[in-house]
Amino acid sequence: MAVGTYLDSGKSVYLHGENHLRQVAETFDSPAQALVSFERFHGDTMRPGPAPMTDTERAAAKAPTSLGTPTAEPEPPAPGPEIVPAYAAYAGDHDTILDAHGDWEKSRTWSHDTTHAIHESQTLRIEQVHEAHPHETAWTVAAYETPVSDRMWHLTATGATPAPVLQTLLHHLAEGDRWDTAVGAAVDEKSVTAATKPLTDAGWKHTVDGRWIRSTSPAEEAGVQFDAFTAQKPNSTLATWTVWAGPSLNHPTWTLTASPHTPSSLLADLAENVAHGTGTARPTPLRTSTARASAPRHQPPLQQRPGIRLPAPADRR
Incomplete structure (x- = not known):
C-alpha cells in the first residue's frame, strides 16, 4: 500500500497492489487528507519516502526507449514527508x-x-x-x-x-x-x-x-x-x-x-x-511559479471567527 501526490495535477491517491495489479483505491483533494486516511489504517508500519518500484517498473527503467537512444537517467525521488513527534x-x-x-x-x-x-x-x-x-x-x-x-x-x-x-x-x-x-x-x-x-x-x-x-x-x-x-x-x-x-x-x-x-x-x-x-510536519510549500508571480503580495486577512461555546442542555452545568 502507498499514498502519494501527483505533482502535475495536485491530486493525492491511495494505491495498492503490485506490478500490473497496482491500482488506485481512493483519491483525495489534498495531501493532508490522504495522510490522515492512510495513517488511520497503516499508522503502525507507515514510513516516509517513495513507494518501492515494482518488478515491471524496474525493468522498464533499465530498458532503452528506442534503438540508438541512451537510457534517460531517472529523476531523483521527491522527498517524503518529515516525521516529527506527535506534539x-x-x-x-x-x-x-x-x-x-x-x-x-x-x-x-x-x-x-x-x-x-x-x-x-x-x-x-x-x-x-x-x-x-x-x-x-x-x-x-x-x-x-x-x-x-x-x-x-x-x-x-x-x-x-x-x-x-x-x-x-x-x-x-x-x-x-x-x-x-x-x-x-x-x-x-x-x-x-x-x-x-x-x-x-x-x-x-x-x-x-x-x-x-x-x-x-x-x-x-x-x-x-x-x-x-x-x-x-x-x-x-x-x-x-x-x-x-x-x-x-x-x-x-x-x-x-x-x-x-x-x-x-x-x-x-x-x-x-x-x-x-x-x-x-507541515508540508513545505511549493515554489511559486512565474505564472503566479504577478499575484498581489498582500492579501486582505480572513476575518477571524470568535469561538462559539457548546450549548449545554437545560439545567446542566
Missing part, C-alpha cells in the same frame, strides 16, 4: 478528522462555521469551530452520565492542535466503556499518577511548584500541567489539566485543556501519544 505534527484538515468517524451524528449551524456532533450513545457532544484561529478554541468535548443528566467533564483544544492528538482523542471517545466515570469522583494521587505514567516512563522531567505538578519533555518543547487547586473546585472556570507544545507553557503553539473529572484513561492515552506518537 510537533501538522494540524492538517480538522474537518476530515471528524468526518472519518461515522458513530457521530453531525450537523452544521446555519452559518456553516460550526459543526455540532452527538455520539450515538447520546452522552458525548462535540462542537468544532471551522477555520478557528490557531490559538483559539476549535474543539469542545462534553460528557454526560445520561442524555438528560448534568455534565460530568469537558475538554477543549485549540485550532493548531496536531492531527495525531485529535485522532487519539476521537479514537478513545469511540470506545465508550473507557471514558465513563462517576459524577463527582475525586481527583486523587492515584488518578494523577495513572494519567501521567506514560510521561514518567518516557523520561519526561517531573516537577512540583506549589499547586502545579508539571511533566516536561526532555527538549522542553511540550508538557502536561496539573493544577491541584482547581482539581478540588469542580465549578472553577480554570483548567485542571493542560497539555501543550511550543516555545513554552506561557507561549504555546497549541493547548488542550481538561476539567477536573476528565477520565485518567483518556488523559493517559493523550500523554502516551505526545510522549511516543509521531506525525508529519
Whole structure:
C-alpha cells in the first residue's frame, strides 16, 4: 500500500497492489487528507519516502526507449514527508478528522462555521469551530452520565492542535466503556499518577511548584500541567489539566485543556501519544511559479471567527 501526490495535477491517491495489479483505491483533494486516511489504517508500519518500484517498473527503467537512444537517467525521488513527534505534527484538515468517524451524528449551524456532533450513545457532544484561529478554541468535548443528566467533564483544544492528538482523542471517545466515570469522583494521587505514567516512563522531567505538578519533555518543547487547586473546585472556570507544545507553557503553539473529572484513561492515552506518537510536519510549500508571480503580495486577512461555546442542555452545568 502507498499514498502519494501527483505533482502535475495536485491530486493525492491511495494505491495498492503490485506490478500490473497496482491500482488506485481512493483519491483525495489534498495531501493532508490522504495522510490522515492512510495513517488511520497503516499508522503502525507507515514510513516516509517513495513507494518501492515494482518488478515491471524496474525493468522498464533499465530498458532503452528506442534503438540508438541512451537510457534517460531517472529523476531523483521527491522527498517524503518529515516525521516529527506527535506534539510537533501538522494540524492538517480538522474537518476530515471528524468526518472519518461515522458513530457521530453531525450537523452544521446555519452559518456553516460550526459543526455540532452527538455520539450515538447520546452522552458525548462535540462542537468544532471551522477555520478557528490557531490559538483559539476549535474543539469542545462534553460528557454526560445520561442524555438528560448534568455534565460530568469537558475538554477543549485549540485550532493548531496536531492531527495525531485529535485522532487519539476521537479514537478513545469511540470506545465508550473507557471514558465513563462517576459524577463527582475525586481527583486523587492515584488518578494523577495513572494519567501521567506514560510521561514518567518516557523520561519526561517531573516537577512540583506549589499547586502545579508539571511533566516536561526532555527538549522542553511540550508538557502536561496539573493544577491541584482547581482539581478540588469542580465549578472553577480554570483548567485542571493542560497539555501543550511550543516555545513554552506561557507561549504555546497549541493547548488542550481538561476539567477536573476528565477520565485518567483518556488523559493517559493523550500523554502516551505526545510522549511516543509521531506525525508529519507541515508540508513545505511549493515554489511559486512565474505564472503566479504577478499575484498581489498582500492579501486582505480572513476575518477571524470568535469561538462559539457548546450549548449545554437545560439545567446542566
